[in-house]
Amino acid sequence: METIKRIGIYGVGGHGRVVAQIARACGYSEILWIDDAVKENAYDFETFKTAYADIPVALGVGSNAARQRVFEKLAAIGVEPLTLIHPSAVIAADAAVGCGSVIMPLAVVNTGTTIGEGVIVNSGAVVEHDCHVGDFAHLSPKVALAGAVRVGLRTHVGIGSSVVQGVSIGADAVIAAGSAVIASLPDGVMAAGVPAVIKKELRQ
Ligand SMILES: CC(C)(COP(=O)(O)OP(=O)(O)OC[C@H]1O[C@@H](n2cnc3c(N)ncnc32)[C@H](O)[C@@H]1OP(=O)(O)O)[C@@H](O)C(=O)NCCC(=O)NCCS
Incomplete structure (x- = not known):
C-alpha cells in the first residue's frame, strides 16, 4: 500500500505553488496549505499546528522579508522549516x-x-x-x-x-x-x- 507523505506549505501564492511542485518531486503526495490571509482551502498556522503537529512545513512565501517573518514565527515555537532540494x-x-x-x-x-x-x-x-x-x-x-x-x-x-x-x-x-x-x-x-x-x- 502506498504511504501518504504529507507536507504543509506556508503561502498559497504563485511561489507556494512552485514549492508544492518541488515537494511532489521529493515524494510528498499530499499538500496541506497554510496561509495567514487566505482562508479558502488553507489553514491558519495555529489550526494546522494543532491538527498536524508532526507534519513538516516548507516556506512557500516569495517575498524575502515576509519569508523571514514566517521563519521567525515558526522558530519561536521550535519549528524548523523543511529544506527542499529538487x-x-x-x-x-x-x-x-x-x-x-x-x-x-x-x-x-x-x-x-x-x-x-x-x-x-x-x-x-x-x-x-x-x-x-x-x-x-x-x-x-x-x-x-x-x-x-x-x-x-x-x-x-x-x-x-x-x-x-x-x-x-x-x-x-x-x-x-x-x-x-x-x-x-x-x-x-x-x-x-x-x-x-x-x-x-x-x-x-
Ligand atoms: C528592479 C525592478 C524590481 C524594478 O525596480 P523599481 O524600483 O520599480 O525600478 P524603476 O522601474 O523605478 O526603475 C529605476 C531605474 O532602473 C532601471 N531599470 C529597472 N529595471 C531594469 C532592468 N531590469 N535592467 C536595466 N535597467 C532597469 C529603469 O530603467 C530606471 O532607470 P532610470 O532611473 O535611469 O530611468 C524590476 O525592474 C526587476 O528587474 N525585477 C526583477 C524581477 C525578477 O527577477 N523576478 C523573478 C521572480 S522569480
Whole structure:
C-alpha cells in the first residue's frame, strides 16, 4: 500500500505553488496549505499546528522579508522549516544549505558554497564555488554567481543576472533582471544594467 507523505506549505501564492511542485518531486503526495490571509482551502498556522503537529512545513512565501517573518514565527515555537532540494538540482557534497531553503529544478550549488536559511535558489540558477548566500536571499531563475561571490541578507538577485567572481552584494539589495554585477555593492541599493550601476537607495 502506498504511504501518504504529507507536507504543509506556508503561502498559497504563485511561489507556494512552485514549492508544492518541488515537494511532489521529493515524494510528498499530499499538500496541506497554510496561509495567514487566505482562508479558502488553507489553514491558519495555529489550526494546522494543532491538527498536524508532526507534519513538516516548507516556506512557500516569495517575498524575502515576509519569508523571514514566517521563519521567525515558526522558530519561536521550535519549528524548523523543511529544506527542499529538487532531485534535478546538483549540490556539491561539501556545500551547505540552511534550513527552510528551497533549491529549484536544475540549480547548481558548487563546492565550498554556503546557502543560508530560508533562501530561494530558483530554477536553473548556478552558484559557483566558495560563494555565500545570506539568509532569506532570493536568486531568481538563471542567475549565475561566479566563484567567491557574497550575497547579503534578504537580497534579491533578479532573473538572468550574472555576478562576477569575488564581488560582494550587501543586505536588502535588489539587482534588476538581466544585470551584470562587476563591482561590489553596499546594503540597501537597487542596481541595474550591464554593467550594473546603482539606480536608487531603497527605504527599509
Ligand atoms: C528592479 C525592478 C524590481 C524594478 O525596480 P523599481 O524600483 O520599480 O525600478 P524603476 O522601474 O523605478 O526603475 C529605476 C531605474 O532602473 C532601471 N531599470 C529597472 N529595471 C531594469 C532592468 N531590469 N535592467 C536595466 N535597467 C532597469 C529603469 O530603467 C530606471 O532607470 P532610470 O532611473 O535611469 O530611468 C524590476 O525592474 C526587476 O528587474 N525585477 C526583477 C524581477 C525578477 O527577477 N523576478 C523573478 C521572480 S522569480
